[in-house]
Amino acid sequence: MKFVADTMLEKLARWLRLIGNDVVYDSYKPLKELVDISNSEERVFLTRRKSFPESITPVTLYDICSENFDVQMKRVIAQFSLDINAKLFTRCVECNVEVEKVIDKETVKDRVPQRSWEGFTEFYECPKCKKVFWKGAHIINTMKKLSRILDKKI
Numbered sequence: 274m275k276f277v278a279d280t281m282l283e284k285l286a287r288w289l290r291l292i293g294n295d296v297v298y299d300s301y302k303p304l305k306e307l308v309d310i311s312n313s314e315e316r317v318f319l320t321r322r323k324s325f326p327e328s329i330t331p332v333t334l335y336d337i338c339s340e341n342f343d344v345q346m347k348r349v350i351a352q353f354s355l356d357i358n359a360k361l362f363t364r365c366v367e368c369n370v371e372v373e374k375v376i377d378k379e380t381v382k383d384r385v386p387q388r389s390w391e392g393f394t395e396f397y398e399c400p401k402c403k404k405v406f407w408k409g410a411h412i413i414n415t416m417k418k419l420s421r422i423l424d425k426k427i
């Protein structure tokens with residue numbers, strides 16, 4: 274799914290990227306620019322704003338309503354039937370670009386703690402910020418957090 278997240282929704286934007294969604298988030302961009310991106314790229318505009326200036330209106334918007342992150346995440350996943358497993362950890366949460374599988378793990382040796390480098394065979398790299406990812410303990414923690422959010426009665 275393609276979204277634009279409004280300026281107050283940074284955490285939501287990062288978590289939606291984490292489960293593989295293409296989310297434009299930029300707290301430095303003015304509202305008009307964000308809405309233009311949403312409209313021209315057919316992205317759902319996620320917001321908590323109660324109103325928009327008349328000349329600046331997203332074509333497709335979803336009102337998050339809540340300030341609570343767990344509620345926001347659960348609502349967006351349900352509203353857009355997002356598959357949380359299909360594209361988990363395929364996108365860099367900082368850059369919003371898809372990570373690439375590292376062909377030769379020697380090339381990332383200096384960017385990974387030695388124990389992880391020795392213990393894992395598959396690594397992924399963000400083509401933009403060059404950060405390296407692997408399926409370590411943090412993935413299990415993230416999965417636990419996601420299932421806790423989804424199990425919660427909201």
Ligand SMILES: [Zn+2]
Nearest residue numbers: 365368399402
């Ligand atoms: Zn990146």
